[in-house]
Amino acid sequence: MTAPILAYEKPIPEITDLTKPFWEAAKRNELVLQNCKTCRKYQWYPRYSCINCGSRNFEWKKVSGRGTVYSYTIIRQVVANSPAFQKDIPFVVALVDLEEGVRMYSNIVGCKPEEVHIGMSVEVAFAQVTNEVSLPKFKPTASKG
């Protein structure tokens, strides 16, 4: 069992009826996405209708957790966000294009900020930040050995 994490100072997502399955899966270290039961497209972020066909019928499907860095930034200054990020500077936020065809915002962890590059292969690495929330972050794909 993981001990309760106290005093996490950074912003956390609000878990709603819409996003609950995502955060429940994240707690199990599983990445799931909304998949449209009508047209079978995946989408991210979670919405109430499919941005391809307008259907409201979804299921949450487990996905590979593999993707590539589409673009990234190294944060140098806290602006319009929690001062708690100050101690992490410099850190990387990236747009990660998942194999399933969606784009996510996340952090790249497990390497130095200056090692991050466009096209880099990454895989999901969950970071438990509270008892309720594990954030899907991404790390460089382990080299095949």
Next chain:
Amino acid sequence: MRGEVAIVGYGETPVSRARVDKGEQRLTAEEYYAWAMELTLNNCGLTKQDFDGQGLGVIGAIWPHSEIWSAEIVQNLGISPKLLLRADHGGASAAALLLQSAFAIHSGLVDIVLCLGADAPMSVQNGSGLRTWRYELDHLIPYGMMGPNSMIAFVMQRHMFQYGTKREQFGKISVAQRYNAGLNPNAYLRNPITIDDYLKSRPISDPILLLDAVISVNGGLGFVVASAKKAKQLTEKPVYLLGFGEKHNYSHGSIYQPDVTVTGVTQAARDAFKMAKAKQEEISFFQPYDDYTAIVLMQFEDAGFCKKGDGGKFVENNDLTLKGDLPTNTGGGQLSAGQPGMAGGFVHVVEAVRQLKDEAGGRQVKGAEFGFVTGLGGLTFGGNLVNSFALILSSEVPK
């Protein structure tokens, strides 16, 4: 609708960073509305009674007291219009109001509309907190995304990667606009800068440097839109709306994984040039929406001044100052003159009108005939900007 409506005149208050310690004014958005109205009416030779039974357009504010904001402003100003418009398009709000006014005038509902934009982001104390889109709160902010700085950082990074665009090329935009600002008494930042100053400016969110980004100010601006016939009665120099285009929620390529280096200006500009029957080489000056240097650079490409990906070279090979062939953000733009919150897009429209009326003083573009103006607003999830407007304004309506 080509040339059917025109802008009669404009108003622009001094701007401020509300640094009371430096002797600057600290005013509210409501006060800037009152001031912008006064200046705009005086410039047009109109009274507020002229708008009773006509049109009034206002925009959102960064921190309105209520979501129902136009109700407060219309009462504060004491106007009883037949038509009350409110634009909700961030930096594109001025262009949006102009077009909404044009449609209302075209329909015959009203003959004249007073469009006002004012905001006071620097006067917001405490409580400003984080108030943004649900998805940003849930899926961006927890990762330490720093608002527009980081979002446009992705765009700039990608442009550099895809096309080899250099930092110095983005920087040249910042330097050129600052030169223009030096000739604008109302610009907040007027001291000249060099490319070296740009490169040494504080890193915010790589590759975004401090001098890639707008400076936030308080301020209020306005303009009056009328039918061409009415405008001619009111001013010797109406500024005509010759062409326009708008596009929202544009994705280049896949809607799920768009190419972030292409904006909706591609669509809006194409429509605007077609309607105006104008060509890029006829444009006397360009007032591109400029929240960041990268967004300016991409618009040279998207509006057809050069090929996609050649924006860096275009900037390098052209003088964007008032001395050059395509003076760009002739008053310094938001990068130097300042971004008055949600009223930021008024800076571009008002400066274009001033130039086309030959009233820009020391920064007048000689013989300006066609002005190209864009308005961009909002940020998309994983893309660039939500609202794109393109306007071609002119001092005459050519055959």
